[in-house]
Amino acid sequence: METLTEFLVAELRAARVTRDLSQEEFGKLIKYSGSHVSAVETGGRPVTVEYVEAVDRALQTGGFYTRLFKKVTSLELAPVWLHEWIELERQARSIRWYEPSFVPGLLQTEAYARATLLAGGRFAPDQAEKRVASRLDRQAILRAEKPPHFVAVLDEAVLRRTFGGDRAMMAEQLEHLATCAELPDVRILIVPAEVGLYPGLQGGFITLTLQEGTMIAHQDHQVKAQVVNGVHDIATLQETWDDIVGEALPRRQSLDLIKEAVKSWT
Structure with missing residues (x-):
């Protein structure tokens, strides 16, 4: 069964893929390396609030992924x-x-x-x-x-x-x-x-x-x-x-x- 964190990672990956961006291109957009983006998407690095805030700024989402991150984090802890x-x-x-x-x-x-x-x-x-x-x-x-x-x-x-x-x-x-x-x-x-x-x-x-x-x-x-x-x-x-x-x-x-x-x- 997919965990809440895995769901969040999948949503972040979908945000990149739907914009037809490679991991390297997405990394430049959010000011992270392409290898960092890859590590987040494959579970090699944890998703952090700084990362999702960078995604929100770059994609101008109005803080959507930050709110999702906080909700997922809260539920995962409980x-x-x-x-x-x-x-x-x-x-x-x-x-x-x-x-x-x-x-x-x-x-x-x-x-x-x-x-x-x-x-x-x-x-x-x-x-x-x-x-x-x-x-x-x-x-x-x-x-x-x-x-x-x-x-x-x-x-x-x-x-x-x-x-x-x-x-x-x-x-x-x-x-x-x-x-x-x-x-x-x-x-x-x-x-x-x-x-x-x-x-x-x-x-x-x-x-x-x-x-x-x-x-x-x-x-x-x-x-x-x-x-x-x-x-x-x-x-x-x-x-x-x-x-x-x-x-x-x-x-x-x-x-x-x-x-x-x-x-x-x-």
Whole structure:
């Protein structure tokens, strides 16, 4: 089966061939050697962002191949079963994320993301690094020109749980969380510990509202994640969401609790 990178390379080659250019001629056009073009097209050299930007400039594509490169790179870094969700995430006009255990991936620092993935030894270091890169890449949607409206509700335990006693990492992560909470389209709410048992503690979930109004959800399992779009399931998650938000502190009080937690780690 053709990989996404192989698809990108094929598209770049097609751009050259349809213009009836040899590799040497194409190289002169984009200011690379003909041997470099050949190596990219045969897989001997990796495609780089500099290369595709040169193609876009030379062919005046309006940045088409650079955008394609960034999308392919992002999807290649993520596990296959997550590809569909990443595409839906990019199309969302609003995202609601409840998490009782960890800081949501869209709000994680690099160090925190790495620690969550390495915990328990399920991933080899190289696999973990690819997933860290994927998570960080996905965060760009929160600072896009037209970002989705993002609401995250976290259990207070998320603010108190450390990984291997790394207090500096936790302080950095919660400072980042506080910074994200100040973004105009981001709202972060905390369910305080004194609430005790409440709906939602069985597991986290995410719901997206797409541009046309369709709602879809995502639930994590031990092996992989599940995309949920059944009417009954979505309604159940909406009810659970409303119950959870009802137990959470208001936005400003939640931010104060996050800042207090930062001090507890320093």
